[in-house]
Amino acid sequence: MKRMFLILMIVSLAMGIQLQAQKYITKNGKIHFYSDAPTEKIEAFNNQVNSALDITSGDFIFRVLMKSFQFEKALMQEHFNENYVESHKFPNASFVGKVTNVTEIDFQKTGTYQAQIEGDLNLHGITQKISEQGTFEVKDGKIHGKSTFYIAVADYDIKIPQAVITNIAEKIEVNVDILLEPLNK
Amino acid sequence: MKKWMKILVLFAVIGIAAASYVYVFVYNKAHPDYRKLEPNFSLSSESCFEAFKKDASEANQRFIGQMLQLSGTLNQIESTEKQTIFYFIHSEGMFGNEGVRVNMLPDEQLSEIISGQDITIKGYCTGYNQTDVILEHGSVIY
Known part of the structure; x- marks a missing residue:
């Protein structure tokens, strides 16, 4: 009986450790966007992106505060927040989706793997389905995720005044760079 | 002529x-000199966090884009390559600890600040990401 109890304890402990190790998180993810328009180049950085990945189910989320994007020019930052993404009305952007080929990635083995990511991107109060490619580099028990993709401002009902139409690209390049670590509660 | x-x-x-x-x-x-800006609100870090947790929409309207002066016990100091981050921890959730995160100004003198001490800081509130209330351009008020 004692032996059975001991085995159950060990199994429970092992399962607990495994469950914890299934989730990888960061609060310091980086998103950089770049608008390459004929008359102006605009870029901004956000270094406090929350992201979580469940390596078993493939569930993958992002949460970003729009007002945390930092621009070189104060005027651009003002226009971005007040006129374009209306941060006062829509302070958050988020992505909720899945790594659809998660079973093809060996998170126990060092290496760089292609990831197919699909889900809902919510920005400016509009949700769009997206499907993008990225890479996961597994190393030293951490997962380094990178992806570059493009979003069309019109898809998210972001209106660009005619007077500055040549200053802002129709499609914005978005670079995501996250270093996910095991969640240890 | x-x-x-x-x-x-x-x-x-x-x-x-x-x-x-x-x-x-x-x-x-x-950009504004955030160190010189007067705070629009003064409250405890816990009250601030609870306000967002209770009703994020109302707290967004009240605090986003405002300079907040917060007092509380500093629970964690994290240094990245570009900045120092102060954490006031008030809860726990799917991302681990939850509370108020303050991204300190890069040239702020912080060598004498230690985790566990009571402190008053001010910073520019950018919102609540369902985990932490975020303050940017933080500075210590002595």
């Missing part, structure tokens, strides 16, 4: 001056 020529030169000078003003003081205007 003929009169029309004088008027033309005058308009050109005014035009150049106006364009220079717009370029320097509007297009290239500096």
Whole structure:
């Protein structure tokens, strides 16, 4: 009986450790966007992106505060927040989706793997389905995720005044760079 | 010089001056000096966190884009390659600890600040990401 109890304890402990190790998180993810328009180049950085990945189910989320994007020019930052993404009305952007080929990635083995990511991107109060490619580099028990993709401002009902139409690209390049670590509660 | 020529030169000078003003003081205007900005609200870090947790929509309306002065016990100091982050921890959730995160100004003198001490800081509130309330451009108030 004692032996059975001991085995159950060990199994429970092992399962607990495994469950914890299934989730990888960061609060310091980086998103950089770049608008390459004929008359102006605009870029901004956000270094406090929350992201979580469940390596078993493939569930993958992002949460970003729009007002945390930092621009070189104060005027651009003002226009971005007040006129374009209306941060006062829509302070958050988020992505909720899945790594659809998660079973093809060996998170126990060092290496760089292609990831197919699909889900809902919510920005400016509009949700769009997206499907993008990225890479996961597994190393030293951490997962380094990178992806570059493009979003069309019109898809998210972001209106660009005619007077500055040549200053802002129709499609914005978005670079995501996250270093996910095991969640240890 | 003929009169029309004088008027033309005058308009050109005014035009150049106006364009220079717009370029320097509007297009290239500096970011605010956040250290010098007066706080719009003064409260405890816990009250601030609870306000967002209880009703994020109302707290967003009240606090986003405002300078907040917060007091509380500093629970964690994290240094990344570019910045120092202060954490006031008030709860726990799917991302681990939850509370108020303050991204300190890069040139802020923080060597004497230690985890566990009571502290008052101010910073620019950018919102609540369902985990932490975020303050940017933080500075310590002594």
